[in-house]
Amino acid sequence: MTSVVDLTPGSAGAPGTPGAPLAAARRGMRVSRRRALVGLAMATPAIVLIAAFFLVPLVMTFWISLHNWPLLGRHRFVGLDNYARAVADPGFRTAMKFTLVYTVVITPVLFLIGLGMALLVRRRVRAARVFQSIYFMPVCIGLAAGSFLWLYLGQARIGPLFDLLRRVGIVPADGNIFAGTWGALLMVIGMVTWKVVGLQMLLLLSGLNSIPDDVVEAARIDGASRWQGFRHITVPLLRPTLALVLVFSVAGSLLAFDQFFIMTNGGPANSTITAVYAIYRTSFISFKLGYGAALSVFLMVVLAVVSAVQMLLLRNTDHG
Amino acid sequence: MADTATATTARTASGPSGQARGEQRARRGFVGEVRRSMPAAAWWVVCLCLAVVFLYPLYVMLSMALKGPAEQGQIPPTAFPHAPTLGNFTHLASVQGLNVFGNLLNSVMVTLAATVLTVVVATLAGYALARARFPGSNVVFFVALATFMIPFQAIITPLFMVLKTLGLNNSLVGLTVVYVTFNLPFGLFIMRNSFAAVPGTLEEAALVDGCGIFTALRHIMLPIVMPGVITTALLTFFASWNEFFAALILLTDQDKFTLPVTLTLVTSGQFGSVNWGALEAGVALTIIPCIVIYVLLQRYYVSGMLNGALK
Numbered sequence: 001m002t003s004v005v006d007l008t009p010g011s012a013g014a015p016g017t018p019g020a021p022l023a024a025a026r027r028g029m030r031v032s033r034r035r036a037l038v039g040l041a042m043a044t045p046a047i048v049l050i051a052a053f054f055l056v057p058l059v060m061t062f063w064i065s066l067h068n069w070p071l072l073g074r075h076r077f078v079g080l081d082n083y084a085r086a087v088a089d090p091g092f093r094t095a096m097k098f099t100l101v102y103t104v105v106i107t108p109v110l111f112l113i114g115l116g117m118a119l120l121v122r123r124r125v126r127a128a129r130v131f132q133s134i135y136f137m138p139v140c141i142g143l144a145a146g147s148f149l150w151l152y153l154g155q156a157r158i159g160p161l162f163d164l165l166r167r168v169g170i171v172p173a174d175g176n177i178f179a180g181t182w183g184a185l186l187m188v189i190g191m192v193t194w195k196v197v198g199l200q201m202l203l204l205l206s207g208l209n210s211i212p213d214d215v216v217e218a219a220r221i222d223g224a225s226r227w228q229g230f231r232h233i234t235v236p237l238l239r240p241t242l243a244l245v246l247v248f249s250v251a252g253s254l255l256a257f258d259q260f261f262i263m264t265n266g267g268p269a270n271s272t273i274t275a276v277y278a279i280y281r282t283s284f285i286s287f288k289l290g291y292g293a294a295l296s297v298f299l300m301v302v303l304a305v306v307s308a309v310q311m312l313l314l315r316n317t318d319h320g
Numbered sequence: 321m322a323d324t325a326t327a328t329t330a331r332t333a334s335g336p337s338g339q340a341r342g343e344q345r346a347r348r349g350f351v352g353e354v355r356r357s358m359p360a361a362a363w364w365v366v367c368l369c370l371a372v373v374f375l376y377p378l379y380v381m382l383s384m385a386l387k388g389p390a391e392q393g394q395i396p397p398t399a400f401p402h403a404p405t406l407g408n409f410t411h412l413a414s415v416q417g418l419n420v421f422g423n424l425l426n427s428v429m430v431t432l433a434a435t436v437l438t439v440v441v442a443t444l445a446g447y448a449l450a451r452a453r454f455p456g457s458n459v460v461f462f463v464a465l466a467t468f469m470i471p472f473q474a475i476i477t478p479l480f481m482v483l484k485t486l487g488l489n490n491s492l493v494g495l496t497v498v499y500v501t502f503n504l505p506f507g508l509f510i511m512r513n514s515f516a517a518v519p520g521t522l523e524e525a526a527l528v529d530g531c532g533i534f535t536a537l538r539h540i541m542l543p544i545v546m547p548g549v550i551t552t553a554l555l556t557f558f559a560s561w562n563e564f565f566a567a568l569i570l571l572t573d574q575d576k577f578t579l580p581v582t583l584t585l586v587t588s589g590q591f592g593s594v595n596w597g598a599l600e601a602g603v604a605l606t607i608i609p610c611i612v613i614y615v616l617l618q619r620y621y622v623s624g625m626l627n628g629a630l631k
Contacts, residue, residue: 040457047460049500061478064477135370137614145606152596257564296477
């Protein structure tokens with residue numbers, strides 16, 4: 001029976017109850033130790049995978065970044081040279097700047113449309129649920145497949161979306177949406193919005209649903225206007241969701257690759273190269289692995305800052 | 321299927337009484353007010369227009385995939401295939417000297433293997449971290465969570481080198497292992513929480529009755545944590561099926577490419593001309609399985625997304 005006590009999750013490390021007989025406690029100890037061993041064995045595949053394919057490459061990133069490391073041939077220790085080069089590299093700076101511009105443009109677009117859609121479909125009728133399911137559908141489609149699809153949609157002359165825009169008079173008949181940086185960027189933003197805004201909608205919807213009505217109502221009774229209630233009650237209570245939604249789109253945008261690789265090829269004139277795209281070209285087109293690793297470290301630092309800001313935003317809510 | 325998804329949403333958000341309270345909520349509050357001031361007809365119009373916007377690209381994909389060679393290049397494009405044909409799909413058997421169906425098979429194998437392996441590894445480890453703790457199990461969980469914050473795009477260069485050292489570069493096995501590793505943290509997280517939520521007395525009873533740990537896990541625990549297993553499997557399936565970046569880098573032989581990477585070959589036409597019909601047929605092959613699975617299992621998918629994101 002002692003084993004029963006040891007099996008509760010919390011007491012796995014502290015077998016036996018204070019009043020239990022010594023022999024039973026010892027038996028309990030044996031059982032719990034065996035259980036810990038079984039647990040370790042069960043976790044081993046996960047530990048091995050994470051160690052070999054996550055921890056080792058993570059440490060190696062820093063190590064390689066300190067070297068001149070071609071794909072073939074000898075590598076040479078160069079200290080922080082790669083970092084110095086990255087800071088001065090106009091190509092990488094342009095890529096970083098473009099990635100930030102893309103992030104800054106797409107984040108509010110996704111957020112506002114997602115919020116608008118969440119407010120729109122927040123109805124307890126069957127039709128609203130069907131619409132939710134439809135808007136969420138593209139989320140399960142891959143970015144790559146979506147990119148190929150939209151590449152055709154906006155293709156000069158033969159693309160249906162191009163044709164639509166031509167009829168409306170936005171694009172000239174002999175124009176090419178992908179020929180200009182902003183045209184290409186807008187197509188990518190259109191595709192990404194179509195693909196991911198359903199997730200933002202759903203997250204905001206569940207955030208809105210978790211706010212008790214009594215709170216907003218109390219404010220209304222106290223004389224707050226609808227807008228004041230929304231601004232001062234709903235929005236602050238929604239903050240954890242807002243932080244989450246923002247971090248989702250910021251982190252996703254900072255790592256953008258597929259859509260630009262497929263839809264713009266980095267063009268026109270390398271103007272839509274993102275940070276990950278620059279790393280890809282450095283490591284796997286030019287095969288400068290050391291330099292590519294240094295660029296990766298920069299990217300990790302930016303992402304760590306974003307994560308830290310997220311933590312800060314989430315923590316503040318507890319006290320706010 | 322549609323209402324089950326939303327029922328889950330409501331449950332996740334507001335607990336068991338969500339149904340009744342949700343009704344009230346819809347009638348009150350700022351949002352409710354705005355909605356009441358908006359006529360039902362306008363709501364329907366806006367929602368239907370949005371639905372058209374979201375479904376339009378998928379319609380265009382199917383329409384183009386079914387057009388014949390002459391109709392594909394027509395300017396302006398036709399609104400629907402006037403003589404529907406499966407020619408684009410059969411053409412996929414020989415595009416750029418490549419059998420895309422072979423690549424489809426690669427995708428199927430990698431995705432299935434990654435999904436099964438992730439589920440097995442995550443279930444075992446999730447059980448251990450929730451129910452059979454060992455010294456250091458907290459560290460393991462913490463490290464697994466850290467992988468959330470560092471995406472594999474950032475460590476792809478050394479990952480490539482590790483695989484090369486192990487002789488797993490340019491190999492579907494290597495790609496599968498990478499997919500398992502990077503879907504593992506999420507699966508571990510879901511499975512650990514699933515096991516932690518099972519009442520301890522249930523398993524104790526089984527063990528007292530003489531079941532071994534594994535028997536109890538398989539016959540008592542597993543049926544209870546099945547929703548977690550399905551969610552883990554679904555998320556891994558979608559992530560692996562749709563993954564592009566790692567497959568692009570880690571595979572170099574064309575006949576080993578997975579479906580999304582193969583499509584890049586279809587777009588780079590031999591004489592600068594792209595076979596858009598074949599491309600859209602390939603895109604349809606990539607997208608349709610996702611849509612079918614989404615429609616069938618969206619309850620698990622949506623709740624998994626929300627649980628993973630919100631907890």
